Amino acid sequence: MNESIHGSGADEFLELKHVLRALGDVVRLHIVSVLAGNTEMNVTDLAQMLIINGRYVSQPLVSWHLATLRRAGLVQVRRTGRQVYCSLDRERYALCLQMLGDLVQPAALRAAPVISPAGQPDLSPARQ
Amino acid sequence: MNESIHGSGADEFLELKHVLRALGDVVRLHIVSVLAGNTEMNVTDLAQMLIINGRYVSQPLVSWHLATLRRAGLVQVRRTGRQVYCSLDRERYALCLQMLGDLVQPAALRAAPVISPAGQPDLSPARQ
DNA sequence: CCGCTATATAAATGGGCGCTTATAAATGTC
DNA sequence: GACATTTATAAGCGCCCATTTATATAGCGG
Numbered sequence: 001m002n003e004s005i006h007g008s009g010a011d012e013f014l015e016l017k018h019v020l021r022a023l024g025d026v027v028r029l030h031i032v033s034v035l036a037g038n039t040e041m042n043v044t045d046l047a048q049m050l051i052i053n054g055r056y057v058s059q060p061l062v063s064w065h066l067a068t069l070r071r072a073g074l075v076q077v078r079r080t081g082r083q084v085y086c087s088l089d090r091e092r093y094a095l096c097l098q099m100l101g102d103l104v105q106p107a108a109l110r111a112a113p114v115i116s117p118a119g120q121p122d123l124s125p126a127r128q
Numbered sequence: 129m130n131e132s133i134h135g136s137g138a139d140e141f142l143e144l145k146h147v148l149r150a151l152g153d154v155v156r157l158h159i160v161s162v163l164a165g166n167t168e169m170n171v172t173d174l175a176q177m178l179i180i181n182g183r184y185v186s187q188p189l190v191s192w193h194l195a196t197l198r199r200a201g202l203v204q205v206r207r208t209g210r211q212v213y214c215s216l217d218r219e220r221y222a223l224c225l226q227m228l229g230d231l232v233q234p235a236a237l238r239a240a241p242v243i244s245p246a247g248q249p250d251l252s253p254a255r256q
Numbered sequence: 257c258c259g260c261t262a263t264a265t266a267a268a269t270g271g272g273c274g275c276t277t278a279t280a281a282a283t284g285t286c
Numbered sequence: 287g288a289c290a291t292t293t294a295t296a297a298g299c300g301c302c303c304a305t306t307t308a309t310a311t312a313g314c315g316g
Binding site for chain 2: 291292293294295
Binding site for chain 1: 141144151160161180181221231
């Protein structure tokens with residue numbers, strides 16, 4: 001009952017912070033970029049596809065960064081035998097984008113309120 | 129001429145990283161949130177409006193966080209006398225959102241190409 | 257069981273970040 | 287000029303993060 005009222009609770013900012021910090025690294029941005037172009041990928045293939053400053057990224061480092069992304073909920077993993085296939089959680093990623101958007105333009109403003117701007121019929125509940 | 133071709137150059141990731149790290153802090157998220165609701169604001173008023181864990185944020189800390197956001201290009205400042213009015217650079221913020229979007233869904237896919245939507249000779253995305 | 261492969265974890269290290277306290281710099285007021 | 291106000295910067299500190307190297311876990315094939 002502390003933050004109450006509107007949605008800008010501290011918890012929301014805390015969660016957003018975690019996701020942003022997980023994304024705020026060049027190696028992890030590359031990982032996300034590669035995962036975004038493939039439905040699934042095992043760790044070794046991913047590591048061999050990551051060339052960042054003209055250098056490969058070592059396997060333990062890829063594993064460590066993947067753990068960070070997984071902790072942030074951005075990457076899901078599926079074990080099969082000794083391989084671990086990882087994929088981008090696009091829903092979570094989209095949620096992050098939405099939270100970032102809401103931060104500067106609260107949902108209350110985006111969802112066209114009651115009043116329609118006298119030209120367009122309001123399309124309020126069209127939100128997905 | 130190093131990275132050429134597609135937009136996923138290392139520099140882009142580096143810049144995105146800087147912005148994401150600037151945003152990846154609870155205090156700075158609050159600052160952005162407050163600035164998003166006001167066109168302009170001097171530092172003292174901003175500090176007095178920031179209550180984060182039930183505690184105020186000290187003036188030097190606000191100034192320090194503002195410097196971080198300014199370095200990332202997310203806030204602009206305008207001096208008038210001894211006050212410094214700061215505002216959110218919404219364009220830059222939107223650019224960040226766009227870069228994040230492009231990361232998982234390259235612009236080539238989003239920008240509906242030349243083909244007219246007439247008959248839908250289905251080709252590219254079909255993806256949700 | 258033994259080796260091989262795939263992945264994760266530990267230890268060690270360097271560096272940067274967030275915070276506090278104190279102080280400086282700049283500007284307005286009397 | 288003395289003083290108050292606004293903002294920035296410096297020093298110090300603890301902590302977390304990114305990286306490397308080395309090693310552990312676990313499945314697989316002979």
